[in-house]
Amino acid sequence: MKKLLFLLIFILVTGNGIFGQSTITKKSKMPIKLETATFANGCFWCTEAIFQRLKGVASVKSGYTGGHIKNPSYADVTTGTTGHAEAIEIKFSPSIISYQEILDVFFSTHDPTTLNRQGYDVGTQYRSVIFYHSKKQKETAEKLVKALTESNIFDEKIVTEIVPFTVFYEAEKYHQNYYNNNKKQGYCRAVINPKLEKFIKKYKSKLKKNKIGI
Secondary structure (H helix, E strand, O other): OHHHHHHHHHHHHHOOOOOOOOHHHHHHOOOOOOEEEEEEEOOHHHHHHHHOOEOOEEEEEEEEEOOOOOOOOHHHHHOOOOOOEEEEEEEEOOOOOOHHHHHHHHHHOOOOOOOOEEOOEEOHHHOEEEEEOOHHHHHHHHHHHHHHHHOOOOOOOOOOEEEEOOOEEEOOHHHOOHHHHOOOOHHHHHHHHHHHHHHHHHHHHHEOHHHOOO
C-alpha cells in the first residue's frame, strides 16, 4: 500500500502521468520568438499603418534612428539637423512572415528612388533606409536590392541605404498608432488612405483578418 501511495505521489509531482502537464502543452505555452526589423521609408504615420496590418507582425513603433544626438524630439528631427530619420521598429514572428516578405512590402509601399524625399515630405528625415540587425538581414536586403535593380522594377536608381542598426528612440505618445486614432484627420484621409487602399489590394492574403479594411 505504501509503495502504491509513493508511486501516485511521484507521478503527481513529476507531472509524467495523466495529472501532469504534457510535453505538447508545455511547448504550446512557450513564448513566440520575435525578430526586429527597423526601416525608414517616409512619414511614420503612413508606414506604421501599413505594417500593423500584416500577419505575423506583433507590434510596430514609430520613432527616430540614424542620428547623432540622444533622445531627439519630433521638433528636433523636423529641423533636419539631428541626422535622424523617421523610422518604425517592427517586431515580427519569422515563423509566420519572413524578413524577405517584410522587405517586399517595404519596397512596394514607398519610393526608394527619391533621395531624402517621399512625396511632399522633403528632408533627410524622410530618407529611405534599412537598418539591419544581423548579417543575415544585411545580406537579404542587399540581394533584394540587386534583384530589383537587375529586373528594372524602378525607372530610377534605388537610393535606399543599408546600414547597421544603432539605437531606436521611440517617438512621442501621440505619434504611436496615429492613423488608427485619427482616421478622420485630413492627412490620414488625403495621404494615408490611398496608400492603404493600394497596399490592401496587393497584399490582401497576407493581412490580419481584422485589418482587411481601412
